[in-house]
Amino acid sequence: MNLVDAGLFAQLCLAAAAILLAVFAPVGHRNLAAGIGVAALGVVGAATGVTALLGVQGAGLRVPLALPGFDAIDPLTLAPDRLGGFFLAIVGVVVAVAAVFGIGYAHGPVASRTGWTAFAAFALGMQLVPSAGDALTFLLAWELMAGGSTVLLLADHAAREPVRRATLWYAVMTHLSFLLLVAGFGVVIAASGGTTWSRIAATSINEPLASGAFLLLIAGFATKAGLVPVHIWLPRAHPEAPSHVSAAMSAAMVKMGVYGVLLVVLRLLPMGPRWWAIVLVVVGAASALYGILQAAVQSDLKRLLAYSTTENIGLIVTAIGVGLLLRDSGQTGAGDVAMLAALLLAVSHAAFKTVLFLGAGAVLHATGERDLDLLGGLAARMPWTASAFGVGALSAAALPVTSGFVAEWALLQALVHANSQVDRLIAVVLPITMGVVALTIGLGLLTFVKAFGIGFLARPRTPAAADAHEVGPTMRAALVFGAVVVVGLGLVPGPLAEALATAVNAGGVGTVGATGLALGGFGVLLHPLALTLLTGAVLVPLVAVNFAIARRAPRRDVDLTWGCGGERTSPRMEYNATSYSEPLVRVFRGSLRASRSVDVVRADGAPLLVEEMAFTQETVDVIEDRLYLPAARGVRRFGDFARKLQNGSIHRYIGFSFAALVLVLLWVAR
Amino acid sequence: MTAILVVLVHLAFALAITPVLIGVMRTVRARLEGRSGGGIGQPWRDVLKLLAKEPLRAPGSTPVLSAAPVLLMASSLVLSALVPLVSTLALPSVPGDLFVVVSVLLLGTVALALLGLESGTAFGGMGSSRHMVIAALVEPTVLLSIYAISGPVGSSVLSVIVAARSADPASLLNPVSLLAIVALVVVVIAETGRLPVDNPSTHLELTMVHEAMILESGGRDLGWLEFGSWLRLTALLGLVANLAVPFGVAPDASLVGLLVGVATGAVKLLLAGALLAAVEVFLAKLRLFRVPELLAGSFVLAFLSVSAAYLVF
């Protein structure tokens, strides 16, 4: 039994242990015990994943199934390959960090026995999905993941009504994705005669079936990944979940959708026609742009982060699509780099999204507020949280030297160095993709400057923000660890990329100068450590000069900020999140459909004197408004019509049964 | 080793020529308006005076107030080091690749935006919001226009692009190049806050973009902010000047080459600045909500440039 198999077995045992701890630990210690249990599960999962990524391949854990009449079912297998190992590693680390955070954070329903059991089950499901070696295991683990997350989502349902609606949307969309996956897997299983990935990969499925399966599977995985237009559960569910669960969902669970897409295009149905890649590019680019545009105008911090997840997954899928397209047209160099960029984007997103959601959780814990319009001044009161959130925001905006920077760099290198003269399709797709990627970078910058600046800088806008205090040691530890990972991944792109390149069979990737990333095929390199040293070399004399000058003219404290001389300025007059993105709402008013209302309360008996004014701006999710609500209305209208058939008369019902029987007899007798 | 010498020359050149560039621009503008102006040395005097003055701190400020100006200055210096201002010999481990240069530029942008928010006043937030919206809308143009001129060269490293263009003068006049340079000029104007996107000498807070973010900073904070912003202008204008007219840029670190590079770089930069200042006399600031139209126009130019790259080549 080699390391990977031992690791898989250990995960199963640890999951059981975590559940036992959750159920039997005394109430005062439950958070600690269950949290440590789940964290251990995550750590072992990460270790197993890294081992699998580095090429250790085991026989896997198998459970033979003998069902009468179903000979085509292969044994249930758990055997992660390199790609599965990579995603397993991501999930493991995210689960561990979220669990440690949860030790300090979980309170109320999510800290109950059900809550921690569900968390353990959720974590196990997420870790089994990339380890699955056949379709049945995959689907079972998928359902475990979905079930666990649904239970966790319901944690605060008694306290808040939006939680119930969000869970309803989430449950419906998750099961929609499950049905699509079942259909898609059904097609490939029927065509290949077996359920294991190797059996399916070995069969070459002919065209209409392959494309049908591709579309079904991609639709299912896109729903889980939160791509447009099936993303609408994301901005509802992620904000309502408890924060450590949001972090796990956003950083790890949606990656399962990405894993599924990669599984389909790289392993199950490789060598597909070109239009598959175009579908991925179009869906990815649309998600990226729509996601960041919506994120930029949100004032609810967690909703902003949820839409940002849609954007990042969109970028990942775009990178996958571009990689496929380029590989298909013979440009393996650029195509490999694009695939590598997709993986780098995935790991970078997992890292910074965890930090950001946990930071939002810390803010919620300290102030009770999620709305950026009511926060402010938190950097002085919660320095650790602010610093960690700042590092996460830096990475989300793809600025040096963080993991996000490395990932975006790789994607742009692939786009820039692809030879666009090869054919017209690539010549059109590449610059449009580049424009979309550039716009999402720019909007991402705005979004995260807004999230960090409005929430943490300036002065507190409400007493809740003014009374904030720093969070406890376990939460701080999780945040700091996450931030260190974000920066660490950004400083060692070379070894990281070399490890990831094997997962997607990418060549031409090398390490230079111990940590730098070199793309040999293009002769370009990225050495963030060297860039940091250069910046340091520039900063040191600058800071020295500044210090020397400061001794002569030290900073003086004064009583007032400059507010045009008046003393009636208050923190409520600062710009808030809604006003920060107002120019953007104007520029993109076609796609953002903001509705504004101004309510004026006038003084009694003096209609020209205003006592109070309230301005509200709401942006709706256009896709939900134009696609889902009409569809839901259509279904309801159909239901109303169908109700006419159900008028309560027993004679009519007997008539229906009789008619059905007659039809069946006619059908059988033909 | 020689690359380090080149970096030092770049930094020294940028530091020395920046106040002169601003002085030349202000003097050109003053002369065209019939005034004498403060002279070419006035910006230097202004900055030295500011650095000697005390900064003030209001209650509730965070270290962002004192760190952001230094960070802006540092990002501008790193930008000057990476951009081929005088020589195309790049540092082997930090070659001044397209995305790296843009990211360093954006670091400065973000530092400034956070400073604006930190001040805790309505004006600071307003300036920060406008500044970030403009930065977001100018991103696609930056990346696409450099992508367009990197196509024929086969590399996205700025020094390599400039070196290739100076070796092939015919490439300077083809439509790809011209459209990309025009788009880049609009980018420089937008990123550095010059007319018609922003008026650097306005006193009306509601028309400010850059100024509004620094209203709360005084003394040496303001000194670093002003110098850092001017340095950005030097680096970006120098880049565009060297892309448009790459002759004279030193291909190596030889003494003669560097001297020629410094001299021609200075001349090109000052001429470009004077031209920019002269054009500014004829322009009024655009209303904020017309600026996206300008930026969309520059994006269309950049996109046309990229399309021309396949049609022409």
Next chain:
Amino acid sequence: MSTTRLLKLIARTGRIAEPLPAQAETDASPEIQVREGFKPPRALRGSAQVRHVDAGSCNGCEIEIAAAFGPVYDAERVGARLVASPRHADVVAVTGVVTQNMAEPLVNTVGAVPNPRVVVSIGDCTRGCGLFAGSYAVAGSVDDFVEVDVHVPGCPPPPAAIVAALRAVTGR
């Protein structure tokens, strides 16, 4: 105006800034009154940014200040420039009587200027309230609220006097 017409106008007009009087003449000129014991701060040699505060004036002095910074008198020659925020300024130029509403903002504005700073009061209203002395809306003159370093008398003072006052600060 079209670009070509503007270009022709620029070419025709040339430089219209009137020459500055020699430095020695300015120091002895009766145009400005300097506070006893005032020495222009060394840091402000050659460069002084000016923040103007209207503490309740009739705007006559403002028009003269605008003329002082215009092409004919060109105060930028002496190193002065108008700025928007007192944090950026070295010199606070105050005009007008101090009205009830402007008393506090005036003090706050001067307080918001980093050291070294100079207060220049422009116009007769700033010393003794001029025409408006005794009005119910007037809280006092500028020297009742802040220490004035340079005073430019006149109602309104000529732009040359305002330039001379700024010259006294920058020494150019």
